[in-house]
Amino acid sequence: xxxxxxxxxxxxxxxxxxxxxxxxxxxxxxxxxxxxxxxxxxxxxxxxxxxxxxxxxxxxxxxxxxxxxxxxxxxxxxxxxxxxxxxxxxxxxxxxxxxxxxxxxxxxxxxxxxxxxxxxxxxxxxxxxxxxxxxxxxxxxxxxxxxxxxxxxxxxxxxxxxxxxxxxxxxxxxxxxxxxxxxxxxxxxxxxxxxxxxxxxxxxxxxxxxxxxxxxxxxxxxxxxxxxxxxxxxxxxxxxxxxxxxxxxxxxxxxxxxxxxxxxxxxxxxxxxxxxxxxxxxxxxxxxxxxxxxxxxxxxxxxxxxxxxxxxxxxxxxxxxxxxxxxxxxxxxxxxxxxxxxxxxxxxxxxxxxxxxxxxxxxxxxxxxxxxxxxxxxxxxxxxxxxxxxxxxxxxxxxxxxxxxxxxxxxxxxxxxxxxxxxxxxxxxxxxxxxxxxxxxxxxxxxxxxxxxxxxxxxxxxxxxxxxxxxxxxxxxxxxxxxxxxxxxxxxxxxxxxxxxxxxxxxxxxxxxxxxxxxxxxxxxxxxxxx
Numbered sequence: 001x002x003x004x005x006x007x008x009x010x011x012x013x014x015x016x017x018x019x020x021x022x023x024x025x026x027x028x029x030x031x032x033x034x035x036x037x038x039x040x041x042x043x044x045x046x047x048x049x050x051x052x053x054x055x056x057x058x059x060x061x062x063x064x065x066x067x068x069x070x071x072x073x074x075x076x077x078x079x080x081x082x083x084x085x086x087x088x089x090x091x092x093x094x095x096x097x098x099x100x101x102x103x104x105x106x107x108x109x110x111x112x113x114x115x116x117x118x119x120x121x122x123x124x125x126x127x128x129x130x131x132x133x134x135x136x137x138x139x140x141x142x143x144x145x146x147x148x149x150x151x152x153x154x155x156x157x158x159x160x161x162x163x164x165x166x167x168x169x170x171x172x173x174x175x176x177x178x179x180x181x182x183x184x185x186x187x188x189x190x191x192x193x194x195x196x197x198x199x200x201x202x203x204x205x206x207x208x209x210x211x212x213x214x215x216x217x218x219x220x221x222x223x224x225x226x227x228x229x230x231x232x233x234x235x236x237x238x239x240x241x242x243x244x245x246x247x248x249x250x251x252x253x254x255x256x257x258x259x260x261x262x263x264x265x266x267x268x269x270x271x272x273x274x275x276x277x278x279x280x281x282x283x284x285x286x287x288x289x290x291x292x293x294x295x296x297x298x299x300x301x302x303x304x305x306x307x308x309x310x311x312x313x314x315x316x317x318x319x320x321x322x323x324x325x326x327x328x329x330x331x332x333x334x335x336x337x338x339x340x341x342x343x344x345x346x347x348x349x350x351x352x353x354x355x356x357x358x359x360x361x362x363x364x365x366x367x368x369x370x371x372x373x374x375x376x377x378x379x380x381x382x383x384x385x386x387x388x389x390x391x392x393x394x395x396x397x398x399x400x401x402x403x404x405x406x407x408x409x410x411x412x413x414x415x416x417x418x419x420x421x422x423x424x425x426x427x428x429x430x431x432x433x434x435x436x437x438x439x440x441x442x443x444x445x446x447x448x449x450x451x452x453x454x455x456x457x458x459x460x461x462x463x464x465x466x467x468x469x470x471x472x473x474x475x476x477x478x479x480x481x482x483x484x485x486x487x488x489x490x491x492x493x494x495x496x497x498x499x500x501x502x503x504x505x506x507x508x509x510x511x512x513x514x515x516x517x518x519x520x521x522x523x524x525x526x527x528x529x530x531x
Contacts, residue, residue: 191479229295277390378417
């Protein structure tokens with residue numbers, strides 16, 4: 001799976017400026033269309049908020065009003081802000097934020113900004129109703145009047161490029177009504193759309209503000225220094241940490257603490273006991289993922305890449321500790337070659353570094369389809385819920401969290417958190433339900449699931465797709481394995497409705513043709529003014 005790097009804003013800006021005039025009328029229509037609905041939804045929300053217990057059985061109408069309130073209101077406010085050039089101000093920051101691989105800002109609160117605090121700035125999202133970035137004018141055109149969603153999608157889904165089997169569901173997120181469904185309950189291999197479920201489970205189990213801490217423990221009796229892995233998959237040893245937890249900073253603080261104790265030489269060890277089980281993914285050694293460890297720096301990459309396939313080190317924990325020892329040496333502390341150990345309860349903590357909020361990590365995972373983050377979050381979900389933190393335990397923890405949210409998990413099964421395992425199973429029904437749940441204002445902690453979705457023609461795995469239309473309109477998570485192509489996300493149609501969709505295919509033979517067919521299908525939803 002090749003995950004493209006984020007494209008600079010400069011490449012897209014001229015297109016956005018040119019189409020701003022064409023976009024404005026549609027924004028106004030969308031805002032006008034949803035204002036009455038927002039008022040009605042607000043009234044519908046109150047009884048549900050007052051209840052403390054959720055229904056045991058998932059229905060699309062359960063939570064539809066609250067989801068519609070938040071997301072339809074988002075369409076209303078999408079008429080701005082625009083600057084004098086017609087460019088949305090969120091997009092104006094693209095170049096400055098392109099090195100941070102997250103999604104849109106998900107409302108971390110006021111006060112000290114993330115930039116000031118050293119937290120990675122999430123990459124601003126293309127507004128969901130931007131259109132036609134791929135051309136000089138609005139290339140998303142209205143479908144002929146009178147057509148239903150089925151009239152539009154049925155012929156497209158019969159494309160031979162989509163393989164022998166396919167399933168699809170489309171839901172109006174403002175009303176909760178299913179507009180289309182074929183094979184909705186058939187569980188197929190989801191590939192990387194699995195990450196949507198992983199994100200929902202992790203956020204619901206730990207909260208959007210949760211952080212993972214890497215610490216250095218000192219054993220006073222043996223003078224052993226233990227680097228304790230906290231399961232942070234974004235820990236970095238690079239000079240410019242860009243707001244992620246820095247191994248160099250941790251070493252500098254540790255060296256200062258040792259010197260205060262009058263120590264210049266220590267035994268160096270590392271502790272990876274937070275996670276359990278095999279570190280090697282069932283697919284074996286693969287450039288798409290490192291061995292899963294509670295202690296890893298730069299995802300074990302042996303090059304300067306930050307996303308996509310890359311050769312990985314054989315032992316991420318040993319490699320991270322070796323580099324930590326080098327930083328200590330530069331600071332005047334001599335260490336022994338590192339080996340595995342376990343910090344005792346007697347150990348004193350000398351220094352710590354913490355990851356950005358979980359919300360930021362989820363956005364990076366979804367935008368770049370980051371398998372290393374996904375597997376770490378699956379195990380962290382297991383840790384948070386008392387399950388065994390291995391591949392099987394992570395999968396069980398994800399499923400358990402989705403059950404707690406009363407989502408339609410029938411037929412679903414998780415063998416990992418990334419979707420690399422071909423034995424994973426998801427339904428189109430569950431994928432759309434996950435997206436609706438992420439928009440429910442009673443679950444604000446799940447909002448990063450939507451803001452982290454790649455933006456067609458702008459970010460992550462959709463950077464180079466939808467160049468002929470619907471760029472900026474479609475936001476979706478991609479999934480690709482041999483013979484499997486999937487797509488799940490959101491789109492705003494011609495009537496200003498925010499739709500959730502999920503398309504899963506099996507037995508495809510040409511991945512490029514299958515991707516193009518899925519893109520045409522999602523674009524058709526953007527063009528649809530279907531009743």
